[in-house]
Amino acid sequence: MIRLVPDQSSLISRAGAVSFTFDGQPVTAHEGETVLSALIRAGVTYLRDAPVDGGARGGFCCMGLCQECVVLVDQQPVESCRQVVGDGLAVFSLGKSAHD
Template identity: 50%
Template sequence: MTSRRIPGATRPAEVAFTYAGTPQRAPVGEALATALACAGVLGLRRSPAAGTPRGAFCFMGSCQECLVLVDGVPRQACLVPVRPGLDVQPVPDAMP
């Protein structure tokens, strides 16, 4: 667990996944956007218009600011539960 998580809280077992080729760990079932934020990954893509960093905003699937590629498919990170072996990549115009 990282210091960004509440110490002593009961959680499901942690599983491994990757983001941009970097190994990550998070409780199974946790929202991918939350897992990445807890790992310190806040910028998930760049705005197509301004090129500014974008990340999870609404955490309920309305805004699409957390768009990433999950196993090669564009998905909103706030709607994807963490599961073992996920391969998560920034969208092509995104931040590494």
């Protein structure tokens, strides 16, 4: 038998808010959150183009194994699911269409 648990989301205490940019657009996140989780919460799912077929790529494994969520931070490719946000961080997609 399944027991229904009452909604306790109002009891969750979030860390302070920080702001970063993704392809020049401001995104709000919480301290300690990963770039990928902040982007997903903001409705961003497209992060790069696949190198072979050019298909859209985004978060997949969410633990740094698949490299589907790679973005540029300080001109270096990093997995967005492993990169913690920081106030003023500048993140860029690796998609051709984002830079045309």
